[in-house]
């Protein structure tokens with residue numbers, strides 16, 4: 001066991017994030033406080049599968065999957081070394097968004113991401129997914145249900161609460177739609193939410209990996225301007241990292257991706273705004289959330305075609321309006 005493993009085992013809030021969440025969810029379903037849409041046996045079998053699931057780089061299978069995809073498809077030595085020796089812990093401490101710790105003597109790297117920000121990212125990805133569903137071919141009462149879903153997901157995000165009453169009701173309506181129209185209404189929504197979430201988490205962990213990559217954890221950048229620049233550089237690395245994940249996990253010949261994938265990279269910064277005191281002003285060592293959002297936007301401009309970039313920005317603005325976030329200009 002290396003040093004990062006040892007620290008990891010002490011710090012993690014849950015041994016296996018998805019398994020423990022699924023267990024809690026199954027319990028809530030039993031009590032009638034959550035709705036699953038599948039039978040108790042099916043839920044139990046999912047939990048069993050998660051029990052057998054090995055998470056090698058973290059305690060979160062989404063994080064693990066992202067690292068594996070990037071690691072298997074990169075031949076860049078520095079990145080390979082970092083990813084091969086990394087341990088990412090999901091921790092309960094409220095003040096943690098993400099931290100990269102100095103590399104250990106044995107060459108291992110340790111990163112922490114906060115449970116709270118991960119939850120907020122998940123809830124915000126769900127809101128975002130609804131916006132993309134309006135492009136889908138919908139029939140009958142699906143449009144009305146979608147508006148209800150938007151309200152319910154927004155409410156969950158504001159309350160920072162997964163299982164709310166209105167969300168439970170909407171899920172029943174969605175099941176009725178699936179049953180009536182047989183057109184995978186719910187599955188399409190879940191796919192959007194999941195893909196947005198994956199890109200957001202890739203950005204979130206990519207930022208911390210970026211600090212390791214640029215050596216910020218060894219020769220700590222000086223207080224003030226240097227630290228701020230280090231943050232913006234880590235964001236640029238995070239964007240690149242998320243796109244590496246995208247190209248390797250969803251490969252296609254033409255490199256054509258839905259706008260929601262790109263827009264997902266905005267989610268961590270938008271979600272972290274609900275935790276930070278002021279989104280407009282720089283801290284002593286941190287650039288403002290607004291500045292960082294603009295940085296991501298400039299980064300996307302370099303990667304995407306003009307049309308895709310404009311579409312991505314449009315959806316970001318829709319999301320910001322929906323959650324009443326002050327809109328950055330350009």
Ligand SMILES: [Zn+2]
Nearest residue numbers: 207211231234
């Ligand atoms: Zn940072």
